[in-house]
Amino acid sequence: MGRASTAERSHIGDCLSRVRGDECNIEYDGKLYSLTSSGDLNYPDLANFPVVRASEVSPVKESPDIASLRRSSVLVDxxxxxxxxxxxxxxxxxxxxxxxxxxxxxxxxxxxKVLDRLALFDLPIPSFSDKPIFESGKIRGYQMKELYKLEHDEMRLRSEEIKRAVKQFHEAGYSHGDLSLSNVMKDDQGRIVLIDVSFSGPIGAKIPSWVPNWAYEGATFHTASDMKRMQSFLS
Incomplete structure (x- = not known):
């Protein structure tokens, strides 16, 4: 593999995702790499990637199926x-x-698993495949229909629809947990869809340890944080 071109360096910069404080993942040339740095990961010098100053770069081991999926698909976000x-x-x-x-x-x-449960209530969630992507016996990913972003002005114009979508979640007995501008989208029919439900859960149930403290106050799922965040980005 040669040095990264200008266009490739720009692409690499868009593919950084932090794993821990001194480690991040970089996708380059259809492959995933782990970069561990003793420098500043906010501004790594990737001009000569995969050689990075004050850093160790190593390929991330993935199954043949996941590696093939990565090569045959296009990174969107x-x-x-x-x-x-x-x-x-x-x-x-x-x-x-x-x-x-x-x-x-x-x-x-x-x-x-949460999406699977929410689908039983016909809630405004992404339309997704019932065949998840497995790796080593664990769900590594899933496929869904394409969704589209709402512009800020459209968000305000459709505020009542967004409120109804959130109300549907709550009436079904679930909180969302991560309501934000980026997690409200629309489908190809223009219907409001709420995405990213990894912090969602049954109202009153104990919150798993991996859910960050900012998502909820207290030890159980509730609707107050949803209402507070929704009011914030709709105001």
């Missing part, structure tokens, strides 16, 4: 615990794939 990929010409073209660390995989497994 990424977050702290997962990335969003696209494979055209499939009924469910969007793939949500957990990062390879244990916490990210646990969060995505939990999210898929």
């Amino acid at each position: 990424f977050g702290s615990h997962s990335c969003i990929r696209r494979v055209d010409s499939q009924p469910y073209p969007i793939i949500k794939l957990a990062h390879p660390d244990a916490l990210s995989i646990a969060l995505l497994q939990y999210e898929y």
Whole structure:
């Protein structure tokens, strides 16, 4: 593998996802790498990737199926615990794939199970495949229909629809836990959809230890945090 070109360096910069304070994942040339640095991970010098000053770069071991999926799909977006990929010409073209660390995989497994339960109530959630993506016996990802972002002005114009969507969650006995501008989208019919339910849970149930403290106050799932966050981004 040669040095990264200017375009490739820009792409690498868009593919950084933090794993721990001194470690992050980098996707480059269809492969996933782990970068451990003794320097500043906010501004790593990737000009000569995979050679990075004051850092150790190593390939991340993934199953042949996951490695093939990564090569055959296009990276669309990424977050702290997962990335969003696209494979055209499939009924469910969007793939949500957990990062390879244990916490990210646990969060995505939990999210898929919650989606499975929420689907029983016909709630405004993504339309997803009932065949998740497995790796080593664990759910590593799942496929869903394409969704579209709402512009800020559209968000305000459709505030009543968003409130109804959140109310549907609560009436079904679930909190969302991570309501934000980026987690409210629309489907191809223009209907409001709430995404990223890895911090969602049955109202009154004990909150799992991996859910961050900022998501809820107290030890059980409740609706107050949803209402507070919704009012914040709709105001």
